[in-house]
Amino acid sequence: MSALTPQRAAPTDPHHALVVDLQSALDLESIWKACLKLVASKLPHRSCSLMFNIVNYEPTEARHHVVAPKNADYVPATSLTVSGPYLARHPQIKLYTYSQIVSEDPDAHRRRLDQEPDPEWNEFIHLAFWHEARPDAVLSIHRPPDHSLISADEQAFLEQLHPMIEASLRRVRAMESEHSRRISYEHFLRQVPLTVMFVNAAGESMFANNEAEKQCGRWNRGLRAAEPGEARFALPGGVEAMFDGAAGSNTDDQAAASVRLSHPSLKGLSVKIDRNWQFAGLQMSPSYVLTFLDEPVAGEASEALSQSAMLALQRLTPTERRVAQLVAQGLRNDKIAEHLSRSRRTIEFQLNSIYRKLEISSRTELVRALS
Incomplete structure (x- = not known):
């Protein structure tokens, strides 16, 4: 030839x-x-x-x-x-x-x-x-x-x-x-009472609502403020090692494609990792959905929210949602302040704002609205 x-x-x-x-x-x-x-x-x-x-x-x-x-x-x-x-x-x-x-x-x-x-x-x-x-x-x-x-x-x-x-x-x-469509989805995700982040296989954030970014920083730094020049985003420590587990060994079973990692020292803080898929050119590549869970007791699963509770929580800011959910779980103001590392006075101020936005006047009514 x-x-x-x-x-x-x-x-x-x-x-x-x-x-x-x-x-x-x-x-x-x-x-x-x-x-x-x-x-x-x-x-x-x-x-x-x-x-x-x-x-x-x-x-x-x-x-x-x-x-x-x-x-x-x-x-x-x-x-x-x-x-x-x-x-x-x-x-x-x-x-x-x-x-x-x-x-x-x-x-x-x-x-x-x-x-x-x-x-x-x-x-x-x-x-x-x-x-x-x-x-x-x-x-x-x-x-x-x-x-x-x-x-x-x-x-x-x-x-x-x-x-x-x-x-x-x-x-x-x-x-x-x-x-x-993307703007609509992002706007919706910022409103729903979830602390959610989308991450590609390289560990780069594709989207995170405001509360997820706060929780990610809390995971990595605790209560310490970010230092000048410190990266704005870094994956929660230990998460990348969990990606293979979330891949589910090529299974379509949703339960097998989900893993959960608890923070090594902050009680109640954990992250759930779910496999997702995204198009990359003409191929599909894995990506992951990270959902932060901030519960009063480590390992205690949150109950599924009703549709009316979801609608009520969407009227609140991310911080107010966390306060409202902790109230619904039976915590008093001093315990909520301790759990969220805020003053009792701040929690009382946020609780009054929650009452005003939901047009209620007591903890009992708040618990009923989120039941």
Whole structure:
């Protein structure tokens, strides 16, 4: 078998670099900048606009570029009222021109003049991107008066450009949706009465609510404040050695995939480690959910909370939740103060805040609310 002939690197293709920019865009602004550069490299134009989030043919967001504005504050018209009826008659159309609209709808010329009384263009090209039955984004290219006709090469370029922009828009929309879900989940986790932390297989924190970060510091430092320059996050000592146990030997049994570690000196403080899974590229990799348990008696399991108790606890701050739960477990104020390393006066102040937020007035009512 003959050896492969070494290939020399091809000269850099500027157009290829612009395509890569578009295909790797991670937000709408990056898509717009890449589109503008690509259009400028292939199409003479008077102005170019990218319109997003179109509702009733009116974009709620748009980006514009004008090659030679007739005045400093000139902005191209963004309404799609000129092409709206045409789009309604041609759902899912990807590429169309002003000339095509007028050939079907002579009244479009009047709508054009109503929108822009003194236009400096005779033709526009629109690339439309659809979400189900409605246009979601439109790339609008206004041609100079002396370049109204579209050449075969320009037509081919536009037909290649459309699917690239469409793929980029879909990717960014998916990323925005995922980011929105993540923010919602994190907001929910910060509100629920759990002290929870998500850790990847490398021992790096992916998410921790405020109380979990406090408990993690308490686990590692006790009551000592963090020293200047000391790492803000460090896994609870001894936890990494428990990861293999939480892996459950490739079993799907949830009980086998959960282990618990008690703090070596702080009574009542323990951490439960559950196996989780996360996508890493095209593969699945293990991650772990750490739930801190702060109980008045070491090894005593907490009773499951009712739905009404969960709703009540969500109205409290993390510190107030711990006070309320210790009250519900029968501890008096002096014992709660000792357990949480706070003064009795602080516990009394927090208890009054709990009563006010839950609209109750006694320990008996608090115990009933959390039962």
